[in-house]
Amino acid sequence: MYGFIATFDEKTDHIIKDIWKELNQKSISSYAYEVESRKPHITLASYNDLNQFDFMKQMDDYYNGKTVIDISFNTIGSFLNSGALFYTPTVTKDLIDFHNNHHKNFRHFNDDPSSLYSPDSWIPHCTIANRLTAEKLSEAFNYCSRRNDTILGQMVEVALIDVSNKDRAPIIHSKKLVS
Helix, strand or coil: CEEEEEEECHHHHHHHHHHHHHHHHCCCCCHHHCCECCCCEEEEEEECCCCHHHHHHHHHHHHCCCECEEEEEEEEECCCCCCCEEEEECCCHHHHHHHHHHHHHCHHHCCCCCCCCCCCCCCCCEEEECCCCHHHHHHHHHHHHHHCCCEEEEEEEEEEEECCCCCECCEEEEEECEC
8 A cells, every 4th residue: 555645844844743743742643653654745646556667757757846835834733533632734736737737647547436535535734633532533633722823834745755664654756745
């Protein structure tokens, strides 16, 4: 299994990592530390099986010269019955176009038409905590909703990650976006 993600500028990355650390210190969530080298991100696509070489070549070609995407996190959400808490970016035309164009240009790699990351199902988000009890979800929500104002940042890089091992999600290949 593979994920295709967008990662953030240094400042945004640092803010999210600080929140992860604080939630862990308050014994609310250890989400950030359940997977080795977890990076704050927005997942753009998922694949069950993939020819890595072909995907990485197309990734380099397609994303060459693509520009960074401005993001603004000002909403906290949760998927029903999931115990997940996340920040949702403002859904801009640039963000939707970036996502849709990826799926259009990489459609021959799509091996799961019912993926939650397909254009008709995608809810862009950056996970803050996961698998929380109702009580811990409430604690995390209360903490995160008061912790900071809107987080302004950028998606600055796209990356292919291997999520076949539940304890690790290494980046296989990445491509920086142009500022």
